Amino acid sequence: MRFLTWLVTTAVSLATAAWLIEGISFTGATSGRAEIEDKILPLLLVSLILGVVTSLVKPILTLLSFPLIIVTLGLFLVVINAAMLKLTAVLADAVDLGFRVEGFWSAVFGAVIITVVTYLVDGLIGEDRR
Incomplete structure (x- = not known):
């Protein structure tokens, strides 16, 4: 259960970063149900x-x-953290997942957003860490 919670939390933070930062993106449909269907598996x-x-x-x-x-x-x-995000984009591109991080500042701001959103979502979920 902890792994699944972590995976969903990270996916939510990545989706938020892709939504807020112009240089971070997933390829595929851009609206509606098709966007969700095209991007959910690559996001995970x-x-x-x-x-x-x-x-x-x-x-x-x-x-x-x-x-x-x-x-x-x-x-x-x-x-x-920005370097880790950029390395993730390089590895995701190598296996053709359609995840892009363009530029140093996009990676920096994306890393900050991912950190903050992960912290907030973890706080909302309130998983018992014992």
């Missing part, structure tokens, strides 16, 4: 890719950039 798969990338690559990158994180008082973590 991209959420899964983002989770794997965040679990495997981010800790290594965070450890290697620890001095920069200290010097920037933690702000470099936003750049690392």
Whole structure:
């Protein structure tokens, strides 16, 4: 159940970022029921890719950039999160999921939105973490 909650939460945050940021998008229909049908499976798969990338690559990158994180008082973590989002887009493009992140600033703002929305949705769901 926890995995499913995490997957849906990440999918909601990715969908929000794609909706709010012009440089983040999913290919497919652009309105109505066809949009939902075209994008729901790619959205869930991209959420899964983002989770794997965040679990495997981010800790290594965070450890290697620890001095920069200290010097920037933690702000470099936003750049690392943006890099994880961009890497997710590259991997999703490699398997033809139709997820695009164009440009550094789109990745940065997308990472911030994903972080905030994930926090808010987790708070709304209120899953018991025991």
